[in-house]
Amino acid sequence: MATRITLLTDFGTRDGYVAAMRGTIAAIAPEAIVDDASHEIAPGDVRDAAFALSRYWKRYPNGTVHVVVVDPGVGGARRTLAVNADDRLLVGPDNGVLSQAIRSASYCRIVHVTRAEFLASDISSTFHGRDIFAPVAAQLARGVQLDLLGPTVSDPVMLELPMAVASQRHVRGEVVYVDRFGNLISNIPAELVQDDLEVKLEGHTVGVVRRTYSEAPSGDPLAIVNSDGVLEIAVRDGRADETLRVGRGARVELE
Amino acid sequence: MATRITLLTDFGTRDGYVAAMRGTIAAIAPEAIVDDASHEIAPGDVRDAAFALSRYWKRYPNGTVHVVVVDPGVGGARRTLAVNADDRLLVGPDNGVLSQAIRSASYCRIVHVTRAEFLASDISSTFHGRDIFAPVAAQLARGVQLDLLGPTVSDPVMLELPMAVASQRHVRGEVVYVDRFGNLISNIPAELVQDDLEVKLEGHTVGVVRRTYSEAPSGDPLAIVNSDGVLEIAVRDGRADETLRVGRGARVELE
Amino acid sequence: MATRITLLTDFGTRDGYVAAMRGTIAAIAPEAIVDDASHEIAPGDVRDAAFALSRYWKRYPNGTVHVVVVDPGVGGARRTLAVNADDRLLVGPDNGVLSQAIRSASYCRIVHVTRAEFLASDISSTFHGRDIFAPVAAQLARGVQLDLLGPTVSDPVMLELPMAVASQRHVRGEVVYVDRFGNLISNIPAELVQDDLEVKLEGHTVGVVRRTYSEAPSGDPLAIVNSDGVLEIAVRDGRADETLRVGRGARVELE
Numbered sequence: 001m002a003t004r005i006t007l008l009t010d011f012g013t014r015d016g017y018v019a020a021m022r023g024t025i026a027a028i029a030p031e032a033i034v035d036d037a038s039h040e041i042a043p044g045d046v047r048d049a050a051f052a053l054s055r056y057w058k059r060y061p062n063g064t065v066h067v068v069v070v071d072p073g074v075g076g077a078r079r080t081l082a083v084n085a086d087d088r089l090l091v092g093p094d095n096g097v098l099s100q101a102i103r104s105a106s107y108c109r110i111v112h113v114t115r116a117e118f119l120a121s122d123i124s125s126t127f128h129g130r131d132i133f134a135p136v137a138a139q140l141a142r143g144v145q146l147d148l149l150g151p152t153v154s155d156p157v158m159l160e161l162p163m164a165v166a167s168q169r170h171v172r173g174e175v176v177y178v179d180r181f182g183n184l185i186s187n188i189p190a191e192l193v194q195d196d197l198e199v200k201l202e203g204h205t206v207g208v209v210r211r212t213y214s215e216a217p218s219g220d221p222l223a224i225v226n227s228d229g230v231l232e233i234a235v236r237d238g239r240a241d242e243t244l245r246v247g248r249g250a251r252v253e254l255e
Numbered sequence: 256m257a258t259r260i261t262l263l264t265d266f267g268t269r270d271g272y273v274a275a276m277r278g279t280i281a282a283i284a285p286e287a288i289v290d291d292a293s294h295e296i297a298p299g300d301v302r303d304a305a306f307a308l309s310r311y312w313k314r315y316p317n318g319t320v321h322v323v324v325v326d327p328g329v330g331g332a333r334r335t336l337a338v339n340a341d342d343r344l345l346v347g348p349d350n351g352v353l354s355q356a357i358r359s360a361s362y363c364r365i366v367h368v369t370r371a372e373f374l375a376s377d378i379s380s381t382f383h384g385r386d387i388f389a390p391v392a393a394q395l396a397r398g399v400q401l402d403l404l405g406p407t408v409s410d411p412v413m414l415e416l417p418m419a420v421a422s423q424r425h426v427r428g429e430v431v432y433v434d435r436f437g438n439l440i441s442n443i444p445a446e447l448v449q450d451d452l453e454v455k456l457e458g459h460t461v462g463v464v465r466r467t468y469s470e471a472p473s474g475d476p477l478a479i480v481n482s483d484g485v486l487e488i489a490v491r492d493g494r495a496d497e498t499l500r501v502g503r504g505a506r507v508e509l510e
Numbered sequence: 511m512a513t514r515i516t517l518l519t520d521f522g523t524r525d526g527y528v529a530a531m532r533g534t535i536a537a538i539a540p541e542a543i544v545d546d547a548s549h550e551i552a553p554g555d556v557r558d559a560a561f562a563l564s565r566y567w568k569r570y571p572n573g574t575v576h577v578v579v580v581d582p583g584v585g586g587a588r589r590t591l592a593v594n595a596d597d598r599l600l601v602g603p604d605n606g607v608l609s610q611a612i613r614s615a616s617y618c619r620i621v622h623v624t625r626a627e628f629l630a631s632d633i634s635s636t637f638h639g640r641d642i643f644a645p646v647a648a649q650l651a652r653g654v655q656l657d658l659l660g661p662t663v664s665d666p667v668m669l670e671l672p673m674a675v676a677s678q679r680h681v682r683g684e685v686v687y688v689d690r691f692g693n694l695i696s697n698i699p700a701e702l703v704q705d706d707l708e709v710k711l712e713g714h715t716v717g718v719v720r721r722t723y724s725e726a727p728s729g730d731p732l733a734i735v736n737s738d739g740v741l742e743i744a745v746r747d748g749r750a751d752e753t754l755r756v757g758r759g760a761r762v763e764l765e
Binding site: 053 | 266267268269270271272273274275277278279281282285289291298299327328329330331332379380381382385386
Binding site: 012015016020024030036043073074075076077124125127131 | 518550551561564568569570571722723737742747
């Protein structure tokens with residue numbers, strides 16, 4: 001069975017940077033299957049990339065290599081990481097972009113990639129996606145062991161994300177992600193959601209938690225436990241971010 | 256030979272939803288080859304998705320599984336369909352998104368997917384792409400027979416699309432699709448196009464039907480039988496939708 | 511080992527045109543692996559497509575088939591080319607889109623594709639991506655020899671691109687490409703860059719050439735030799751095109 005590699009970047013596709021990564025992988029590991037996760041992360045948005053990765057990395061089978069290149073500090077001092085997390089392999093810069101996946105893994109081993117023989121022979125200072133991350137991913141796909149890439153890391157950069165706070169009959173969280181449909185995704189996990197509590201967004205009542213989008217009239221806001229297992233505020237057949245004029249950081253309460 | 260699966264959605268890629276579908280497929284049917292048809296359908300635009308699907312579903316070889324997830328009613332009462340149409344397999348919600356392909360097939364067998372053992376064990380109410388459509392597609396790619404998925408359907412939801420009307424020396428249709436280049440694609444099939452007739456758009460003369468874009472001067476509108484086999488109005492080296500300020504529903508006549 | 515085909519177009523994906531090309535390839539060469547290079551080239555922008563291709567075509571292993579369909583003259587008199595360049599195969603219209611790759615190859619053999627048996631049986635005048643370029647690529651992937659496709663071409667259309675001009679202590683070039691991050695990519699090769707010279711953009715000083723983006727303060731412009739091996743002007747953590755209000759054609763000097 002060929003190994004699968006996924007790519008998540010903020011490169012867009014029109015410049016040919018992604019294709020340069022794919023070509024590099026094809027030259028080293030021609031049998032690997034390469035999936036585009038996305039190349040449309042907003043330039044430099046480490047946090048959105050971390051959220052996107054958290055939605056799919058564990059869905060893939062063991063042995064998959066997930067590469068993430070959202071790397072505003074390219075060429076600077078930040079380390080290159082390779083990680084075994086629950087038997088999937090993660091490759092990316094040490095800037096927090098892998099931290100959501102690392103946090104949610106039950107098992108994790110992290111190395112700082114330092115061994116030059118697994119990288120391009122001539123490394124540019126502006127395009128580590130092609131010269132470092134793609135070669136490392138291809139080597140891992142060929143079966144190179146993680147421990148050969150460099151020394152163990154015990155202090156990866158972790159994104160500090162806001163946590164929901166719960167008391168007996170009150171939960172307070174915030175919007176941490178806005179998706180393509182304008183849905184407002186909070187940091188309140190399903191475990192803290194009680195059916196008889198009302199949801200408030202920035203102090204305005206949204207109502208009780210629904211089971212499906214279709215329970216609300218078209219154009220109305222609603223709260224729901226979404227496919228990430230967290231509380232989401234949506235507008236039926238519309239965009240909650242535009243209709244309700246809120247975004248990342250907006251206050252969400254259950255009471 | 257590995258089975259091929261194509262994905263057509265309105266998810267965009269940046270949120271990681273498509274990658275979650277791909278990972279789900281890879282876990283169930285690791286040998287399947289997954290092609291992105293598009294993830295850039297406008298959110299909820301069932302009609303445009305139906306048109307896009309009609310352009311490619313039959314180009315693929317027999318046995319290909321085409322998945323379409325443009326599903327504004329997710330979580331509601333609409334059925335999940337799996338279809339054998341001319342030996343390609345179609346999977347999607349019963350909201351009309353498959354209806355153009357069904358209409359153009361010479362043979363069709365449709366089932367309502369009800370058998371839980373072929374779906375995710377835990378089905379969210381907001382992301383059936385991951386929890387229903389991807390697993391069903393992967394099972395079909397593994398060789399599961401259509402009839403095992405659920406009971407036969409004889410009344411799928413069909414989009415009611417406007418038809419061109421022809422009398423002896425007059426044809427009347429309308430613009431049914433505007434493509435990325437701003438080309439105005441009508442519902443007038445090549446069979447109704449006569450060389451000596453003049454094309455009119457919203458009452459304004461466009462001229463006789465040309466054989467190539469290059470027959471018109473740069474910047475000028477022209478009519479042509481396009482690669483879908485229907486009459487199209489384009490502007491040479493420009494956008495017809497912007498230059499002529501018309502869109503879906505604009506009147507097209509031949510006389 | 512399956513042959514790899516890459517696709518570079520200005521089609522976008524939402525209309526299903528790319529999927530029609532993929533389906534056509536899958537029907538002729540089901541074993542071929544198809545990579546999306548990009549479908550987001552600006553409509554008709556032959557020059558940007560030529561630059562994108564130049565970034566990846568040689569990164570892929572020998573035998574790869576690179577298809578480029580940015581073809582504003584579709585249906586007109588321009589020829590279809592198939593090229594062996596350093597043992598990669600290039601397929602596209604004879605409008606200059608392949609010329610940057612041809613120029614940078616150490617070996618090149620070019621044919622005009624004329625043999626109808628390798629094309630679709632019914633060729634539309636508006637979609638040669640599906641009816642000509644995809645079938646030719648698939649035939650090459652199946653092992654059809656280049657010479658069988660048609661007669662040799664010795665005069666392909668070559669883009670005339672501006673060249674940098676150097677005297678002893680002065681180099682003058684211009685911005686030839688603006689990438690997704692707003693970086694201004696010049697036509698001044700690394701060989702002409704001397705460490706003690708100052709970079710000027712439209713007459714304004716940018717400073718000496720840096721080794722990494724991180725050497726400049728956030729928000730400041732900087733000059734660097736980039737991953738293409740040419741001088742680039744960037745803004746740290748920002749967009750140089752917007753901050754400095756320049757684009758393609760802007761004057762870049764070293765002195």
